[in-house]
Amino acid sequence: MNYHIIGDIHGHGDKLEALLQHLGYVRQGGIYQQPGAKVVFLGDFIDRGKQHRQVLGIVKPMVEAGHALAVMGNHEFNAIAYHTPHPETGEPLRPHTDKNTYQHRAFLDEYQLHDDETREIIDWFKALPLYLEEKNPKGRVLFRAVHACWSQPVIERVPERLDIDYLVKACDETLPEYDDIEVILKGPEIDLPVDYSFHDKSGIERHNIRIKWWNDKRQVSYRDIAMVPEGEEINLPDSSVPESEIGDYGYGRNEPPVFFGHYWLTGKPAPITGNLACLDYSAGKGGQLVAYHWREGKQAVLSADCFVVA
Ligand SMILES: [Mn+2]
Structure with missing residues (x-):
């Protein structure tokens, strides 16, 4: 299997489409796909750009049809909290302050608050895993993916997916669940x-x-x-x-490769170490959308040659 790991898209549909086509994905029945290949999205699909419908219209069907995997980014987490009322008070879990609304403006320009289709998108965000390990049929971990930070102790404490109880706790700054989500989705x-x-x-x-x-x-x-x-x-x-x-932090050089986004890197794409690569090269603010081409069974050590831009 070939995997193409793609970093933060932030509402830039044209960049996503150009990259998928460059990687050999073809739209069939409305869904981008390529035999023997799968995309791994690292989250932060939304906010900033003006093409949310285009992005979500590509990413969500790809994941639902099994042509892609995806993890949640901090912007999806914030959106879930912004659009979800506290089960007891009814107040939004992420307050609708000017600052929070400003950060979410580009999404709200395309998806109305309380609308049914918005609810469907938010429900899909909520179902995204916070981290993933892709394994071969024998159960060996091929690689890991997370939006910002793979910390084994923190990964072991957080659920794989959010439920409402955990979400409520993770929105309360006084609780450890808040800190754990911050680490995974925003980095320590x-x-x-x-x-x-x-x-x-x-x-x-x-x-x-x-x-x-x-x-x-x-x-x-x-x-x-x-x-x-x-x-x-x-x-x-x-x-x-x-x-x-x-x-709580550290990543051994003999651990499986881990791919993450979030850090707004600039410059020529390259791995950070032989088993760590950040795929966020600031597509959300003028940079390129970047993919890493990972071939099963081929590479023990990550290489700058495997980064792809459209
Ligand atoms: Mn991010």
């Missing part, structure tokens, strides 16, 4: 020691950092593990991050 962040900060891409001063969760060393400094704009590392401490902060 840790606080900097007191008095340290850096400036993010928007120039905002931050006291916490996104971390390279695939770190495989026991001791690592803030400077080594931080994902910050180039040149900002110098503002971070050179001291070791306490085990209590990073104990």
